[in-house]
Amino acid sequence: xxxxxxxxxxxxxxxxxxxxxxxxxxxxxxxxxxxxxxxxxxxxxxxxxxxxxxxxxxxxxxxxxxxxxxx
Numbered sequence: 001x002x003x004x005x006x007x008x009x010x011x012x013x014x015x016x017x018x019x020x021x022x023x024x025x026x027x028x029x030x031x032x033x034x035x036x037x038x039x040x041x042x043x044x045x046x047x048x049x050x051x052x053x054x055x056x057x058x059x060x061x062x063x064x065x066x067x068x069x070x071x
Contacts, residue, residue: 035041065071 063071
């Protein structure tokens with residue numbers, strides 16, 4: 001009795017896998033998307049001004065604790 005049940009479940013898994021794989025493959029594009037004729041080309045954004053600053057060493061004390069709050 002176990003052989004027909006095993007056969008049916010194996011066929012169900014194979015059928016589900018084949019249906020899933022075909023639907024996933026149907027979503028992938030075949031190549032690059034070409035723009036429509038007459039569409040203006042997107043320009044690059046203008047270069048921002050460079051920000052410069054002077055920074056001194058920043059020193060911050062740190063205390064490390066474990067999960068129980070001990071040092």
